[in-house]
Amino acid sequence: TTGRVQIMRDLCLLQAQCHDWEGFAETRRQLLVLKPSQRNNWIGFAVAQHMAGKHAEALDIVAKYEGTLESVPPEGEEYEHSELQMYKSMVLEESGDKAGALKLLQEQEKHIVDKLGLQEATARLKAETGDSEGAVAAYAALVERNPDHLGYHAALREAKGLAGDTPGSEAKAALLALYADLSARHPKAVAPRRLPLDFLDGEDFESALELYMRPFLTKGVPSLYSDLSKLQEDPARAAIMTKVIAATVDSLRAGKGFAGPAREGEGAPGPATLMWALLLQAQHLGLGLSPPRFDDALAAIDEAIAHTPTVVDLYVAKGDILAAAGDDEGAAELCDEARSMDLADRYLNSKAAMMMMRAGKPELAEERASMFAKDPDGGPQNNLFDMQCMWYELEAGAAWEERRDTGRALKKLLAVETHYNDIDEDQFDFHSYCLRKMTLRAYVKMLRMEDRLREKEPFRRAAAGAVRLFCGLHDVPAAEQNAAAEEALYAGMSAIERKRAKQKARKEEQRRAKAEEARLAKEAADREAAEAEAAKDGKEKRPSAPPKPADPDPHGARLAATETPLDDALRLLKHLEATSASLPLTHALSHDVHSRRDKPLLALVAVKKGVALDAADPDVHLAATRFFARHGADGTAGGVEGPMVGAIAAEAAKVLGGAASALEYARAWQAANGGRSVA
Secondary structure, eight states: OHHHHHHHHHHHHHHHHTTOHHHHHHHHHHHHHHOTTOHHHHHHHHHHHHHTTOHHHHHHHHHHHHHTOSSSSOTTOHHHHHHHHHHHHHHHHHHTOHHHHHHHHHHTGGGOOOHHHHHHHHHHHHHHTTOHHHHHHHHHHHHHHOTTOHHHHHHHHHHTTOOSSSOOHHHHHHHHHHHHHHHHHOTTOSHHHHGGGGTOOHHHHHHHHHHHHHHHHHHTOTTHHHHHGGGGGSHHHHHHHHHHHHHHHHHHHTTOOOSSOOOTTOOOOOTHHHHHHHHHHHHIIIIISSSOOHHHHHHHHHHHHHHOTTOHHHHHHHHHHHHHTTOHHHHHHHHHHHHHHOTTOHHHHHHHHHHHHHTTOHHHHHHHHHTTOOOTTTHHHHHHHHTTOHHHHHHHHHHHHHTTOHHHHHHHHHHHHHHHHHHHHHGGGHHHHHHHHTOHHHHHHHHHHHHTGGGSHHHHHHHHHHHHHHHHHHHSOHHHHHHHHHHHHTTTOOHHHHHHHHHHHHHHHHHHHHHHHHHHHHHHHHHHHHHHHHHHTTOOOOOOOOOOOOOSOTTOHHHHTOSOHHHHHHHHHHHHHHHOTTSHHHHHHHHHHHHHTTOHHHHHHHHHHHHHHHTTOHHHHHHHHHHHHHHOTTSOSTTOOTHHHHHHHHHHHHHTTTOSSHHHHHHHHHHHHOSOOOO
């Protein structure tokens, strides 16, 4: 029996890991029958029924478990009992019994130790059950507890019937009174002063914006632009922002203080205030305004640098403006200059590495990133991989793809996929831990997060990039790509210049190899010296961890030499179709893969889905144009026979919009959407 129980425990862990909820529930039921005295078996069975969508059964199991207890709450298990009550309320709420969930919380209030969670759930349930007055009081209490929590403010407005981006005059007056009262009672809170900017307009917005900016400019808060940038989406507010910021800069430049009337108790702005105002003006004009005014933005940031040349934020901002203007080279130089001003700042180092990647200098970017990535065994790249530094791998993958180095690009992009696989596998240990510790709400949230894990942008970017690269490898194998990339690199050079360039590249590669060899030798010598010193002092020698094996494919040559590029692409495409089917790019990539697999029906389905989502999307347009260019508007080209001819012809009439050919379709798309058709 003991062996059977252990096998079933292992089985239910695997079923939970695979999210086989029906099987998980059945295995948990059998475990409960075998070991009814163990709490984990009761709770595990309840969670299994909950995840399978059987809310009533889950609640019944919890109730039967509580019936076995001698005292409620059990002595020494106050926290576990509290979590169980919150979990029961969660199941009731999800089953649709909002009133029952609220009643349970009110009855068990004295036993619940998570007071914040109780307040939030009570407020939410009162709003959902139509108790507007109670919801307003509950959310008002939460706002008093944390006046900078934007979620509480949004819920309070909704409970008061004041939700919406464009409130009427009465609603606007009520909101202004609400935030004026909150600002008076919480003078250090930012949200009550910032939120009115989202619904004010005209002169009211102008005066409120000017007052809001003052303390941030006086204190020198570089993130002020990030706070205000969303306001630029409205052209009217953006124009007022331009006016207010310009007036502030002019007034400070003239030594008159802020442009608006002085407030009681407000001191005179310091000399650095002008510099921070110029920074805000440069960011506003160059990064968010539509259309941007790059010349004015650069003039403002140059004036700020001339005013105080030691502030690193100015150089980073200028780099961002240059990048927005298309000068990636200049942006990389500015960010590297900022990095050199504070060598201990990891953010500046990362920013410089990112800009160098975008400027087409991945080797130099790797050197910069390695300054903060130390690994005595595997080197900087191994450390960046172990830290799951996905922004770096995505930028590096794009940079190497731009350089036509498919192997290195795939190496970086597929590393992101590996990280997501590791995150998926890491949940395994929590299946037993969370039941044992009774953190049931967090456990359920984690399980649902895992279902949506690959919806995240880093995975989408990496998968889409890798699919494109694998399609390219199918069209042109790696050896031919490398030859073409080398030819493009040395294009326009004479025979002597080409020879010198190749010699220089070989010497640089040798220099890097020698530097890496010297680094490893030094680190090995340092370890031996430390161990010898410890032995000399009579200290107990700790067993050192075995060195990490060297990466057998550091530059992705094996990945690029794959013999099944379309199978590799299809594996990633399935993830995208399962988690990102609402994105037009997913269906454009699906067309690219299936057309190369000679699956015209699947390619047609992909085009149809993409056009249904967004016919103006450039990727979808390109896929549709290529499909009908290959098969013809009547479906008679591209080797198609039988019923497929009629299917393609019928779909062509819908997608092409009356155009007689793919060329006419491309011209019509260009006329409707502007710009030149990439097809």
